[in-house]
Amino acid sequence: MPVDRNAVRDRLQFYRELGIGPLYRREASTYLVSDRLEISPEETSACDAALTSTDNTAFVNTANADRHALLRIIQDDIGPNCQRCGLGKLGRKQVVFGTGDPHAQLMFIGEGPGADEDAQGLPFVGRAGQLLNNMIAAMGVKREQVYIANIVKCRPPGNRTPERDECDACSPFLMRQIQVVRPKVIVALGATAAKNLLGVSDSMASMRGRFYDFSPPRTAAGTGEPLECKLAVTYHPAFLLRDPRQKKETWKDLQMVMRYLGLTAPQRPPEAG
Numbered sequence: 642m643p644v645d646r647n648a649v650r651d652r653l654q655f656y657r658e659l660g661i662g663p664l665y666r667r668e669a670s671t672y673l674v675s676d677r678l679e680i681s682p683e684e685t686s687a688c689d690a691a692l693t694s695t696d697n698t699a700f701v702n703t704a705n706a707d708r709h710a711l712l713r714i715i716q717d718d719i720g721p722n723c724q725r726c727g728l729g730k731l732g733r734k735q736v737v738f739g740t741g742d743p744h745a746q747l748m749f750i751g752e753g754p755g756a757d758e759d760a761q762g763l764p765f766v767g768r769a770g771q772l773l774n775n776m777i778a779a780m781g782v783k784r785e786q787v788y789i790a791n792i793v794k795c796r797p798p799g800n801r802t803p804e805r806d807e808c809d810a811c812s813p814f815l816m817r818q819i820q821v822v823r824p825k826v827i828v829a830l831g832a833t834a835a836k837n838l839l840g841v842s843d844s845m846a847s848m849r850g851r852f853y854d855f856s857p858p859r860t861a862a863g864t865g866e867p868l869e870c871k872l873a874v875t876y877h878p879a880f881l882l883r884d885p886r887q888k889k890e891t892w893k894d895l896q897m898v899m900r901y902l903g904l905t906a907p908q909r910p911p912e913a914g
């Protein structure tokens with residue numbers, strides 16, 4: 642079907658006004674707009690629904706139904722060879738974007754990819770990831786039902802703590818992911834995640850055991866609706882591997898989250914990792 646370039650340009654502008662984009666060149670089955678700009682069929686249909694509606698409800702609903710596409714736009718914005726901070730040149734193999742259900746009620750945010758994550762391109766797939774899987778299963782939820790991401794998307798060399806400028810360079814993309822997924826609860830895994838998300842530098846002891854109200858900045862447009870969710874802090878699974886006695890405390894944090902989400906633990910909790 643021939644595509645009216647002006648109409649597509651208008652749609653792209655509409656996306657931009659909502660804070661979505663910029664939209665970049667895509668591989669097969671995309672509509673060529675110019676040498677630089679293309680829009681995929683699923684993005685086009687989201688725009689179509691939005692443009693034919695008389696208010697913005699259709700857009701919000703369409704966007705809700707199209708969170709995969711919105712997350713892909715963010716991933717494309719980052720690009721496969723991001724150089725926005727020094728980590729791009731410090732030996733990382735790939736950008737580890739995040740994974741899980743784009744409609745998840747529960748989102749876990751860790752610190753940054755380790756060697757296994759860097760190799761596989763997925764967050765929390767190494768030893769700490771196995772423990773996180775067990776924590777998720779203990780909550781009566783499947784890993785595929787939650788969304789998992791990190792403060793930084795590239796592996797810091799030697800698994801060092803990511804530096805301020807590295808976290809800051811990655812933060813706008815994480816905020817956009819949160820705005821698209823719209824979780825009810827975010828669990829910050831460890832002090833780096835907690836401090837970066839909350840903008841504080843308190844001790845783990847003082848940050849755990851309570852909920853914070855969390856809103857990604859309005860610039861992190863996703864569905865266009867402001868998002869308010871709860872944020873809980875707990876120990877990082879890698880720390881729990883070093884100090885398993887803290888698993889009991891972690892379980893208390895997770896139970897607080899479960900109560901809020903109305904989740905009940907399975908009868909026989911899966912074996913702790």
Ligand code: URA
Nearest residue numbers: 751752753754764765
């Ligand atoms: N530790 C993290 O903080 N994130 C990962 O993805 C893996 C280990």
